Amino acid sequence: MVTLDDLKTPKTNTWCPGCGNFGILMAFKKALIELGLQREDVVLVSGIGCHGKMVNYVNINGFHGIHGRVIPAAQGIKLANPDLTVVGFAGDADQYNEGWGHFAHAMRTNMDMTLIVHDNMVLGLTTGQATSTSQQGFKSKSTPYGVIPPMLNPVAHALISNGSFVARGFSGDMFHLKSLMVEAIRHRGFAVIDVFQPCVSFNYLNTYDWFTQRVYKLEEQGHDPTDKQQALQKALEWGDRIPIGIFYKEERPTYHDSLPHVKGLDLPKLSSKPVDVTASMKEMM
Ligand SMILES: Cc1ncc(C[n+]2csc(CCOP(=O)(O)OP(=O)(O)O)c2C)c(N)n1
Ligand code: SF4
Ligand SMILES: [Mg+2]
Numbered sequence: 001m002v003t004l005d006d007l008k009t010p011k012t013n014t015w016c017p018g019c020g021n022f023g024i025l026m027a028f029k030k031a032l033i034e035l036g037l038q039r040e041d042v043v044l045v046s047g048i049g050c051h052g053k054m055v056n057y058v059n060i061n062g063f064h065g066i067h068g069r070v071i072p073a074a075q076g077i078k079l080a081n082p083d084l085t086v087v088g089f090a091g092d093a094d095q096y097n098e099g100w101g102h103f104a105h106a107m108r109t110n111m112d113m114t115l116i117v118h119d120n121m122v123l124g125l126t127t128g129q130a131t132s133t134s135q136q137g138f139k140s141k142s143t144p145y146g147v148i149p150p151m152l153n154p155v156a157h158a159l160i161s162n163g164s165f166v167a168r169g170f171s172g173d174m175f176h177l178k179s180l181m182v183e184a185i186r187h188r189g190f191a192v193i194d195v196f197q198p199c200v201s202f203n204y205l206n207t208y209d210w211f212t213q214r215v216y217k218l219e220e221q222g223h224d225p226t227d228k229q230q231a232l233q234k235a236l237e238w239g240d241r242i243p244i245g246i247f248y249k250e251e252r253p254t255y256h257d258s259l260p261h262v263k264g265l266d267l268p269k270l271s272s273k274p275v276d277v278t279a280s281m282k283e284m285m
Contacts, residue, residue, distance in 0.1 A: 009059045024197060025058070050124040069102070093123045097132050107162050113191075115193070119154070134147045155194055169195045219245050
C-alpha cells in the first residue's frame with residue numbers, strides 16, 4: 001500500500017506560500033492512497049504553468065508536456081498502454097486557451113482517463129495576465145482597464161460536449177476535492193474536474209475568502225448527477241452561490257470498448273522481436 005512518504009520527491013517546492021496548488025497536490029496524494037494504486041501503475045501528465053510542477057512533486061511516472069497539450073500526450077500514453085491509470089493536470093490558460101480544441105473532443109471520445117484543471121482564473125507562471133476564465137472586469141497586467149468579454153464556462157462546455165463525468169472542486173476544501181478525485185479516477189471514461197485554485201500572488205479578486213463565501217456542495221442540495229438538464233442548469237449558476245461537486249456522470253462505452261481491433265495490441269504486450277515485412281512491402285509495390 002502506497003503511503004504519503006512513498007509519494008514524496010526530493011524536489012524543492014517553488015509554489016508561492018499559500019498557493020491553492022498545495023490543496024490539489026495533497027488531495028491527489030490522498031486519493032492515490034485511498035484508491036490503493038501502485039506507483040508504477042499511475043502516470044501524471046502536466047502542461048506548462050505553475051500547475052505543471054505537479055509532475056515534480058509526486059513520486060509516480062510523469063510526463064511534462066508542452067503548453068496546451070496535456071490531453072493529446074495523456075491520450076497517447078493511454079492508447080499505448082491501457083492498463084495504466086492516466087491523470088492529466090492542466091492550467092486554465094493551458095487547457096481553456098491554448099488547449100481548448102482538445103477539450104471538447106476528449107469529452108466525445110471518452111478515453112478512460114482523468115483531467116484535473118487548476119483554474120486560478122489567471123496566468124500564474126507568466127506573472128498575472130487574464131485568461132478565458134477571468135471574470136469580466138478583472139484587472140490584470142494584460143487588461144489594465146478590466147477584462148471585456150464574458151468568461152468561458154468550462155463545466156457547461158464539458159456537459160454539452162458529452163462529457164461522461166463532469167465535476168468542479170475547490171482546493172480550499174481538500175477532503176471534498178480528494179473524494180471527487182477518487183470518483184473521477186474510478187470512473188470508466190473521460191472524467192474532468194475543474195478546480196477553483198486561488199492564486200495568492202496574481203488574482204486578488206477570486207481569493208480563498210471569495211470562494212469560501214460562495215461555494216456550496218451539490219450533493220448536499222439533493223442534486224441528481226444522472227440528470228443532464230439539471231446539471232446544465234447548475235453549471236450556469238454563477239454569482240453569490242456557486243456549486244461544486246459532481247454535476248453529471250454516465251456510464252457509456254469508452255474509446256477502447258469501441259475499438260475491438262486495438263484490443264490486444266497494447267505496446268508492452270507486443271513482441272519486440274524483429275518482424276519480416278518483405279511480403280507486405282511486395283504487396284504494396
Ligand atoms: C506553446 C506555448 N505557448 C505559450 C507559452 C507561455 N506560457 C508559459 S506558462 C503560460 C500560461 C500559464 O497559465 P496557466 O495555464 O493558467 O497555468 P498557471 O501558471 O496559472 O498554473 C504561458 C502562456 C509556452 N510556454 N508555450
Ligand atoms: S503565481 Fe499563483 S499559481 Fe503560481 S505558485 Fe504563485 S500563487 Fe500559485
Ligand atoms: Mg492559471
